[in-house]
Amino acid sequence: MNAALRQTLSPARKPCGSLRVQIAGETCVLRCSGVLWLPTHRALIAADLHLEKGSAFAARGQMLPPYDSRATLDRLETEIADLDPGLVVLLGDSFHDARAIGRMADEDRARLDRLASGRNWLWLEGNHDHKALADDARTEASLPGRIVGDMALGALRLTHEPEPRTPGDDRHGEVAGHLHPAARVVAYGRGVRRPCFVTDGSRLILPAFGAFTGGLNVRDPVIAGLFATEPLTAVVGRDKVHAISWDRLP
Amino acid sequence: MPFVTTAAVPATLPPLFADWFAGRGWSPRRHQLEMVAAGQSGRHALLVAPTGGGKTLAGFLPSLIELAERGPRPQHGPGSGVHTLYLSPLKALTTDVERNLTTPIREIGLNIHVETRTGDTKQSKRQRQRDFPPDILLTTPEQLALFCAWEGARSYFADLKCVVLDEVHAIWSGKRGDLLSLGLGRLQQFAPGMRRVGLSATIEDPDLIRGWLSPTPAVEDVALVRGDPGAPAVIDVLISEGKVPWAGHTGRHAIPEVYAAIQRAGLALIFVNTRWQSEFVFQQLWAINDDNLPIGLHHGSLAAEQRRKIEAAMARGDLRAVVCTSTLDLGIDWGDVDLVIQMAAPKGSSRLVQRIGRANHRLDEPSRALLVPASRFEMLECQAAREAVADNAFDWEPIHIGTLDALAQHVMGVACSEAFDMQALYDEIIGCGPYRDLAWEQFEEVVDFVATGGYALRTYDRFARIVRTPDGRWKARTKDIAQRHRMNVGAIVSAGTLNVRVAGRRGGASRQLVPGRKVGEAEEWYFEQLTPGDTFLFAGQVWAFQGIVGTDALVSHANDKEPKIPSWGGSKFPLSTSLADRVRTMVQDPDHWRVLPPDVQEWLELQAERSAIPDAESMLVETFPRGGRHFLVAYPFEGNLAHTTLCMLLTRRLDRLGVGPLGFVVTDYSLAIWSIKPMDQIDLDALFQSDMLGDDLEAWLEESFMMKRSFRNCALISGLIERRQPGAEKTGRQVTFSTDLIYDVLRRHQPDHLLLKTARADAASGLLDVARLGQMLARIEGRIRHQALTRPSPFCVPVLVQIGRERVGGDAAEMILDESAEHLIAEVMDEDAP
Numbered sequence A: 001m002n003a004a005l006r007q008t009l010s011p012a013r014k015p016c017g018s019l020r021v022q023i024a025g026e027t028c029v030l031r032c033s034g035v036l037w038l039p040t041h042r043a044l045i046a047a048d049l050h051l052e053k054g055s056a057f058a059a060r061g062q063m064l065p066p067y068d069s070r071a072t073l074d075r076l077e078t079e080i081a082d083l084d085p086g087l088v089v090l091l092g093d094s095f096h097d098a099r100a101i102g103r104m105a106d107e108d109r110a111r112l113d114r115l116a117s118g119r120n121w122l123w124l125e126g127n128h129d130h131k132a133l134a135d136d137a138r139t140e141a142s143l144p145g146r147i148v149g150d151m152a153l154g155a156l157r158l159t160h161e162p163e164p165r166t167p168g169d170d171r172h173g174e175v176a177g178h179l180h181p182a183a184r185v186v187a188y189g190r191g192v193r194r195p196c197f198v199t200d201g202s203r204l205i206l207p208a209f210g211a212f213t214g215g216l217n218v219r220d221p222v223i224a225g226l227f228a229t230e231p232l233t234a235v236v237g238r239d240k241v242h243a244i245s246w247d248r249l250p
Numbered sequence B: 001m002p003f004v005t006t007a008a009v010p011a012t013l014p015p016l017f018a019d020w021f022a023g024r025g026w027s028p029r030r031h032q033l034e035m036v037a038a039g040q041s042g043r044h045a046l047l048v049a050p051t052g053g054g055k056t057l058a059g060f061l062p063s064l065i066e067l068a069e070r071g072p073r074p075q076h077g078p079g080s081g082v083h084t085l086y087l088s089p090l091k092a093l094t095t096d097v098e099r100n101l102t103t104p105i106r107e108i109g110l111n112i113h114v115e116t117r118t119g120d121t122k123q124s125k126r127q128r129q130r131d132f133p134p135d136i137l138l139t140t141p142e143q144l145a146l147f148c149a150w151e152g153a154r155s156y157f158a159d160l161k162c163v164v165l166d167e168v169h170a171i172w173s174g175k176r177g178d179l180l181s182l183g184l185g186r187l188q189q190f191a192p193g194m195r196r197v198g199l200s201a202t203i204e205d206p207d208l209i210r211g212w213l214s215p216t217p218a219v220e221d222v223a224l225v226r227g228d229p230g231a232p233a234v235i236d237v238l239i240s241e242g243k244v245p246w247a248g249h250t251g252r253h254a255i256p257e258v259y260a261a262i263q264r265a266g267l268a269l270i271f272v273n274t275r276w277q278s279e280f281v282f283q284q285l286w287a288i289n290d291d292n293l294p295i296g297l298h299h300g301s302l303a304a305e306q307r308r309k310i311e312a313a314m315a316r317g318d319l320r321a322v323v324c325t326s327t328l329d330l331g332i333d334w335g336d337v338d339l340v341i342q343m344a345a346p347k348g349s350s351r352l353v354q355r356i357g358r359a360n361h362r363l364d365e366p367s368r369a370l371l372v373p374a375s376r377f378e379m380l381e382c383q384a385a386r387e388a389v390a391d392n393a394f395d396w397e398p399i400h401i402g403t404l405d406a407l408a409q410h411v412m413g414v415a416c417s418e419a420f421d422m423q424a425l426y427d428e429i430i431g432c433g434p435y436r437d438l439a440w441e442q443f444e445e446v447v448d449f450v451a452t453g454g455y456a457l458r459t460y461d462r463f464a465r466i467v468r469t470p471d472g473r474w475k476a477r478t479k480d481i482a483q484r485h486r487m488n489v490g491a492i493v494s495a496g497t498l499n500v501r502v503a504g505r506r507g508g509a510s511r512q513l514v515p516g517r518k519v520g521e522a523e524e525w526y527f528e529q530l531t532p533g534d535t536f537l538f539a540g541q542v543w544a545f546q547g548i549v550g551t552d553a554l555v556s557h558a559n560d561k562e563p564k565i566p567s568w569g570g571s572k573f574p575l576s577t578s579l580a581d582r583v584r585t586m587v588q589d590p591d592h593w594r595v596l597p598p599d600v601q602e603w604l605e606l607q608a609e610r611s612a613i614p615d616a617e618s619m620l621v622e623t624f625p626r627g628g629r630h631f632l633v634a635y636p637f638e639g640n641l642a643h644t645t646l647c648m649l650l651t652r653r654l655d656r657l658g659v660g661p662l663g664f665v666v667t668d669y670s671l672a673i674w675s676i677k678p679m680d681q682i683d684l685d686a687l688f689q690s691d692m693l694g695d696d697l698e699a700w701l702e703e704s705f706m707m708k709r710s711f712r713n714c715a716l717i718s719g720l721i722e723r724r725q726p727g728a729e730k731t732g733r734q735v736t737f738s739t740d741l742i743y744d745v746l747r748r749h750q751p752d753h754l755l756l757k758t759a760r761a762d763a764a765s766g767l768l769d770v771a772r773l774g775q776m777l778a779r780i781e782g783r784i785r786h787q788a789l790t791r792p793s794p795f796c797v798p799v800l801v802q803i804g805r806e807r808v809g810g811d812a813a814e815m816i817l818d819e820s821a822e823h824l825i826a827e828v829m830d831e832d833a834p
Helices: A003-009 A053-059 A068-083 A108-118 A129-140 B015-022 B030-040 B053-069 B091-108 B123-131 B142-148 B173-188 B206-213 B252-264 B276-286 B305-315 B349-358 B376-390 B404-415 B422-429 B440-451 B479-486 B524-528 B577-587 B590-595 B600-608 B638-656 B693-702 B707-716 B739-749 B752-765 B770-780 B794-805 B813-820 B821-830
Strands: A020-022 A024-029 A034-036 A045-046 A086-091 A120-124 A146-148 A151-152 A156-158 A174-176 A180-186 A188-201 A232-236 A239-242 B045-046 B084-087 B112-119 B136-139 B162-163 B195-200 B222-226 B233-238 B268-271 B295-298 B319-322 B339-345 B368-372 B464-470 B474-476 B497-506 B512-525 B535-538 B541-549 B552-557 B619-626 B630-632 B661-666 B672-675 B784-788
Touching: A003 B552, A003 B661, A020 A120, A020 A188, A020 A232, A020 A239, A045 A068, A053 A068, A068 A108, A068 B739, A120 B123, A129 B474, A151 B813, A156 B752, A180 A239, A239 B630, B015 B053, B030 B045, B030 B053, B045 B053, B045 B206, B053 B084, B053 B091, B053 B136, B053 B162, B053 B195, B084 B142, B091 B112, B091 B136, B112 B123, B123 B813, B142 B173, B142 B404, B162 B173, B162 B794, B173 B206, B173 B404, B173 B422, B195 B206, B195 B368, B206 B222, B222 B638, B233 B376, B252 B268, B252 B276, B252 B295, B252 B339, B252 B368, B276 B295, B276 B535, B295 B305, B305 B630, B339 B349, B339 B577, B349 B368, B349 B376, B368 B376, B376 B577, B376 B600, B404 B422, B404 B474, B422 B440, B440 B464, B440 B752, B474 B479, B497 B541, B512 B524, B512 B535, B512 B541, B512 B552, B590 B600, B600 B794, B619 B794, B630 B794, B638 B661, B638 B672, B638 B693, B638 B770, B661 B794, B672 B794, B693 B707, B693 B752, B707 B752, B752 B770
Parallel strands: A045 A086, A086 A120, A120 A146, A156 A174, B045 B195, B045 B222, B084 B136, B084 B162, B112 B136, B162 B195, B233 B368, B268 B319, B268 B339, B295 B319, B339 B368, B497 B552, B619 B784
Antiparallel strands: A020 A024, A024 A034, A034 A045, A151 A156, A180 A188, A188 A232, A232 A239, B464 B474, B497 B512, B535 B541, B541 B552, B619 B630, B630 B672, B661 B672
């Protein structure tokens, strides 16, 4: 069958074809929304929301649509409704820049409050948003939940920016974001570029969750260099996470 | 054939000029004198003439005469500005024209200062041109867009007397033409007495360009001057060993004869329709180049210095042949070309005439051309094109309506130059041909878009790019915003391209790839389909693809003779409607078949016997079983774009009808769909009913990659996304922002946004050819001729052959991911993890 028709003719798919892996002994569910679900801890982890990226560009004269925060929160809301997590950890760079919180629409701010109510909600600091978070905490404390630095969760260590690999230490159990990994998959003369998870079973890098976040190719030395052996890429598809081996990625 | 001219009685030349012509042994041509007359009576003029008629000189003569008669020129103040502005769609043409213009100026002994200015011109020279304008400035439409955004543009162009637009036929009907027209409207405000002069190759309906050129709704305000026709071209069709292949589109079978033709010629240009095809033909010719003839390659992806080298070698007479694409279509003379070879079908008579004009620039001697059809349908097309050229019939062009993304860029440019009054600017804009019917509400929407992005959610008012002055006019908010706009003007949007570089490796163990020497540039989508190790042809060599790093595609030399990845996909240009009409007319008339080679005649006779030959107004549809599948083959002759769109829509309907369509392929002439169940009982009139252009089209379009591609163009041209940012060039890395992400978000949250509407209109007219499809469906309504066959007909062979060659197209994303998924690895990891 040729691909142009595939879409029309393929049978209904499962709601979310997640991929289940073990990292440092913890069961990790890689969801096709791009979030990490830790069933043992009932914890939802999402990285790099970059809220208000659109308005950050607009402030500098490029009028990107002002709907990115709304679109990102829509997706987050769907996942929260599906999973009902007891703990939500946003893994850094939740806001695009230092003034992002002030630019958020009232409606979006109110939605954050709604989503956070009744559960633990942690803003882990990232390079883009540590100032925004600190300013908010110092002045209005308008955000729900708490601001944290790196933290442990079971056998996992949650951090924004992955530590460089040093000999003898394979960063066992590290879960990080920051790098926005994306993979290019090639088959049948076509290429597809999608956000992806990257893991070697020891550490895990999450894809960026924000609506306007671009990606860095996993083959780039910045990402590839974090792993001693060829890692697995879990590519986020429309309704399934696809495990794809390293040698298929140009 | 009578040549109607609306210009005044031909003038005589002033003695200085008449003497110069006489001294060269020339006499001025009629159309040159008519252009002088039009100039002297202060009229706008369009000159339509074939190549080789002294067209450029005709355009400049009135200005040269005026400048020769003027007194001493003041250094500053009134009268010190640019007198004539010349705009050419090709940078290289400005240099060529400068050379051709300085000769008469020097020989007549005129004191006229001519300079060129393009994107490559040094900053110091640009600054000098601002301080001390030349009399005649030769430049490109992109520079005009920049001038319009200059502070002080109004006073700089106050003395402008004339604008000459060269090769206007090649530019008027696109977005570059929209911006150019708006720029002309601006210049006319600065210099109300300015004359507009267009120079065009021969076209079917010059009134379209007159209307575009005219500052008023009246085409009569532009004098039409026609040049005399040149000697009729001698066009031969190459029949290799007396046979025409059934299918194919490369003309590979005829390479030895093409080589023999090159041996007999002085300098041959071999035109092909795509870059990849040029690579292929180049490689094939060198494979049999026993005489070591100097044969070169020229196409738009090659590094600029490599192209310059080839051009210089042509000019010196060092080459015997150049394989080229449309990069050599337009009017530069790089040498004494005496033979033009068109490999594969020409797709339109206008382009063919333009290309043939590259051979022999003397009007009174015939140009020689050789057409090399790659298949039997192409044989019909070549014959039709040959007859069209003999009949002086050119391709019709559709009416073009100005696009709103180009308008948005122009409005921003005006605001960077000076504060504007909305009503006054609106009046100026509706004076421009493509925007004559622009509604005030549309204009308001564009201004709102320019100011704040045009979003229903009005959160960007405080960031507005243009703001109102106390007297109610609009101007750019800050100097920085204006400067950034100036860096991003123009309507040329290249597809995402990557630099092709030879890969090196950095120090030993890390084996990290590093970019080395640049070989050229090529479209990102091409590399998207390669995996490391794949070999392909580029710049005349076989390379192995290594990987993409940043904006570079890294390659290494490969020893393969044959590249693994064939790189062409049919023709880049869709078959023109007028040529398609001719082919259909020829096919239905057995008397006409006699001009065709015997094997093609037999093929047509066999088709008549086994299936049917449709008449020109009907469409033939054949159904037959083959290899456990059921096929439907239709012959609309409307070009591959319209056919692809049609197939997308037909298969949706067939799916709903429950026949289980499995796939489709198209050629320029026909389309084939195959399915699980038979299709011979389907009501074909209902299947092809034109209401498919409604909801089905909408639904499919929104998801299609073509929509994303046109959205990207609109976003870049309108200035929503900046192509260049201050400091970006220094690092050599393009600033890229995924327009696909923006498209997805915008589509969901504001589906009626200006840019989405613009992108839809663009996709419908360009990439999908919906208008043409609509006309075709209307034409065949109730006139489908169905043949239920038991086996394939002679006509359907080319499209069936295509099936084996097909690569996956359309929205294949999910399928690719599916097929690549390796659950095994995941399971292994699951167990092995500690």
